[in-house]
Amino acid sequence: MHSPVFRDMFKLPQSDTGKKSVSEFNPDNLDVVRMPDNGYQFIYFLKAIYERSFFQANKAVGFSDEIATSIIVLADKYDMQDLYREATHRLSGLPYSTTFAAFELRQACPHTTAQAAHSPRTRRVNITLEPFFLINAARRLQTRELLKMLPIAFYFATSMTAEALTDGVARKVLHKTLGEYGREVLDPEDARRCIEAKPKLVKASQDATRCFSLDTANLSPACAAKQRRSPCRVALERLSQAAAGADLANNTSPLKSREGWFDKRCTDAPMNKLCKDCQAHIKRLHKEAREKVWNDLKKLYDLEAWP
Template sequence: MGLMDVDKTPMRDNTPKRVEELWFEDGGLVVQAEQSLFRVYRGILAARSSVFKDMLAFTQPPDAEIIDGSTVIRLPDTAEDVTYFFRAIFDSSFFETYPSKVCFDSVLSIARLSHKYSVDYLLHRALVHLSYEFPTTLSAFDERNIASPDFQNIRSTNLQDIMLTHESISAHLAVIQLSRRVNALWLLPLAFYQLAPAHKETIHDCLQCSAFATHPAELDGDDQILLLTFSILLSRMEHDALDFLHCTDDNTQCAGGNQCSRARLRAITQARNHMTTSTGPNPLEISKVYCPDIWDGLLETCCAACFTHLEETHDEARQKIWDKLPDLCGLPPWSELEKMKAEALD
């Protein structure tokens, strides 16, 4: 019975298949990646990529494989990566500049192969999309969580009652791996920040993950240690984030007295409960953008002078926390990372 079952199992069809949207009848080059075939234009590919230009300059041997009159070259990349990459090259409407909405998978594929095959304008475009999702300023970080059109499916905001999904975890790991590969180090602080887990299940997922969909998403040993250290240090910063609710003694303009004190005590309790139920350390979260219930529901009962004082003090505290993120990753300060970004993207 077992032998008969094996015999009846249909064989997998390994015959190469055309990718119809990237099979141009007048194309002069056939590219194979895994079991996918693409017929594309040699001249356009050579013009876009110096690597392909050099590759195609070699004289083909007499026994070179030919399909429909076109020379065949094989790439070691995945079919999915090559499909996204070629679509970006041969279809100008497929992968447009920010703020056009793009697929996160396509950004990873295009960035990776653009770097590998030296297609600078596509690598630049992919890094711009990623840079809006992983910004270098606190104001851009707050604005991104309100209005950014990109990557909603993988975004990890760590808001209360929202758990880090496996998809979000692996996506951020893929960004870290890609950032290391293409030297886009300015993406790393926020990528690590949004991964900083507090419970062992999330830590386990981060350390054991190897792929986001079909994309590599695995931390090397140094980055695994960095993630654990980052999480511990970030947890300590949560206390700094709440100091603004205690430090009001220097506000001599208070007109509310006990009413302001009670509002701050209720806000402290609410904020601590919020942090306890959150998925992990997130000291930047206790702000108007993420916790309107604390600000609009509790602190608005303070007098105007106290509310303004609390707002200014907290803004300063959040900025100090933000400024420390690159150092937690062993990177230079934001000012230097922004120069690196400007050199790469301008």
């Protein structure tokens, strides 16, 4: 792990050590280069370099998007490519998937990182998403890796409270003696994108759950072709009533899979059970609708020419 920026700093002319004065902040008379970087970001950056255990996958602190983006910003600035790649890899292990298939896999293990999802030795960690850090880092750096995560970051940001969208979120404090680090606030244009996307996501949720409605198109072709009221038609009618009662459509989470709810509904009682072909048909429609939402995220948030 090296940085050509830090390497070249040692080529700068050094001051005459005999003329330096001792101060409270420099008791050893060392040459000091004052950095313009944010202090809270620099702490995470140094910890990632000097305390490798701080960055291990089995540490809860390693799953913070705030920490990862802080390291990414400074690793990019100081051209530490190895550290940049490691931090972006860990960030993608959070729910900031770059493909729909990865997002689907991530939903199956919501409390662990993607890299650790299949490891029985990895303990479950509650992850608090703070997508503002990723959005702001992407706005600043505009690197390919961060831009690929941007649509899903905006999607998660939209579900945050109106207060958070306008006032930002508090940065974490590693130690109380270090004081407050202030708040991470979205650019006004990005906050506007999130606010304007809310009704669009509700509409997308309605589209993604239309497969549970009373429509013969939601039955398998064989069952839909039957003239009389078949058991699957009766089951679909009850399914649509249950979906309305569960209020699956009126939310801003159209990417959320409802397969678990659907499977439970089909197994609760024989009268609710659709045939296997109809179940597979509805699941396929649900997945296709959600995948369409995924593919439309960039357009939904007007990210084609972002920022």
